[in-house]
Amino acid sequence: MTDTVPRPTLEAVAARAGVSRATVSRVVNGSDGVRERLAERVRRAVEELGYVPNQAARSLVTKRHDAIAVIVAEPETRVFADPFFARQLRGISKELTAHDNQLVLLLTEDRDDHARVGRYLAGGHVDGALVFSLHIDDPLPELIQRAGLPTVYGGRPDWNGGRRGVSYVDSDNRGGARDAVRHLLGLGRDRIAHITGALDQTAAVDRLDGFRDVMTDADPRLVVEGDFTPASGERAMRRLLDRCPGLDAVFAGNDLMAAGALRVLREHGRRVPDDVAVVGFDDMLPIAEQTEPPLTTVRQDIEEMGRLMARLLLRDLDRTGTPEEAAGAGPDGLILPTTLIRRSSA
């Protein structure tokens, strides 16, 4: 609160080291071409004065901010039921700080927020953006594109291929789903149902596609749409039991819905996995391990996703303006592998 002593400037360091500001700047920024003797003197002065560069002044001339916006567009409360969010952030944060970039967090819920975010991005406070939880028809990508910021999306965007220069990182949702279903087949199950996630998100669509890849001729009544919440998992399970009492396995679009399904199965006296085998998706830890019985599920490496998103973005920023830019890796989607984790439910 009390205004602290004004922090030392380049000028002060220069004076103390008996050199010019330019020299200090060179040393501080690690550009070579400074005689070691001088450099050493400067470093000592920096140390003694506790000098820390003023970022604002630096940005003013470099036009770099060493800051990245992370935009989470989640109007629903789902994010909170989901350790996802925190995990991805951790991954992003690690990568960003390793490269001395700051993480500016932008949480949006409604249209007003979008406008605000648009303004912020256009305001040139950050060098790039990382975006999550897009739903189909989200206006955000449009805004971001207009702001002309390098961007990496988390999760395959629905307009995939539509726009140029779009990078994204995603899990192998389709492949993971296939593994899950094949595992159930391997268990000798053949009346396998699928509870999908909200189909306005590509993750849900891709998992459904994976399911269909394997169950090419599945009874359409064995597929019910949920929305990733436990309640929707319960509803879907009830409907499934109602429609197809003979089912012997369920692949749920995520662990939360699988947990809901487990409850309904128990309620109906079906033993898991004896009568009905259940597989989830995510391996969301507090959930998957705590269900009764513990959940067999498809794990994705969330933190790594975050880390990769950041890495991709920083790489983009670094090659700004170089010739490779046009030729470069271009609009790339990075797909991370998934792993089937066997517990007791299937």
Place this chain on the structure above:
Amino acid sequence: MTDTVPRPTLEAVAARAGVSRATVSRVVNGSDGVRERLAERVRRAVEELGYVPNQAARSLVTKRHDAIAVIVAEPETRVFADPFFARQLRGISKELTAHDNQLVLLLTEDRDDHARVGRYLAGGHVDGALVFSLHIDDPLPELIQRAGLPTVYGGRPDWNGGRRGVSYVDSDNRGGARDAVRHLLGLGRDRIAHITGALDQTAAVDRLDGFRDVMTDADPRLVVEGDFTPASGERAMRRLLDRCPGLDAVFAGNDLMAAGALRVLREHGRRVPDDVAVVGFDDMLPIAEQTEPPLTTVRQDIEEMGRLMARLLLRDLDRTGTPEEAAGAGPDGLILPTTLIRRSSA
């Protein structure tokens, strides 16, 4: 990627509106004393040019950044099992953006991170800091204090009262615990056990104190220390059943541990709530509603905590330097009420 057209400056707007830079600045910053006719002309020019102020240039002179650091010091993975984190962030974010402040997120895990954070804070990039999840003996407060940044803590710091000018926001952990225990007493239980959280966090200590407030002469063997994880809840419950087979109720320090306890109780054939009543703390939704049976628990308004932290900090920033400063509200702790949520477990 492609360097966009340089954004218009104050200068450009001034030229277009046929006024001086100073006038444009006044209009943009809403200081009055500009004739409406001129102001209007300036606004139009701003509009036409799509002018957005350069924050770096502004900070350079105002020394304000309109940015707040949010520091989450959680070396463990606990944060991720915990929607807490996301919820508080949401609250903070809302309040901050309502006042045009940016949220810079700093996640720390180890000592190196601390050093980095210290440097960052000292670097004067932000106007204040919001800090969470402190553990006893955390070096962070020291660093922050040294950086001389206005700070608000989430959760009562352990050195409470020790330092001056420390603000914090917390839930009424002690009162909530009392409510939980009284509820169990009201159910006619009298062999009530308590599974504490990690006692290096004040939240756990305060809840234990609340338990003791009511159970003044509790058998010490009825209190077992956990660490907020489900696994610790299981361990603690086993120990309790072993030591005091006659217990008829358990108050767990959070919902995760309560869930673990429920599992062990079931495993031992104790019916809940018939044989043993169980109460949790937090009302962490995906957990509390999904347990078998659903959990009676003490709810805290996490999002509101976040919002209040931000509000407190912004208020501090605003009164910097004014006379009230010394006299002012001073080191204040804001305690939010809790509510007992009745479900089936007690």
Place this chain on the structure above:
DNA sequence: GTGAAAGCGCTAACAA
């Protein structure tokens, strides 16, 4: 290899 000097875009005295 090092220093001098010209800004980066903005705000805030101070004059007019």
Place this chain on the structure above:
DNA sequence: TTGTTAGCGCTTTCAC
């Protein structure tokens, strides 16, 4: 009420 001007602290040519 409006304009002029002097920096804020830094990087970066360009001379030396």
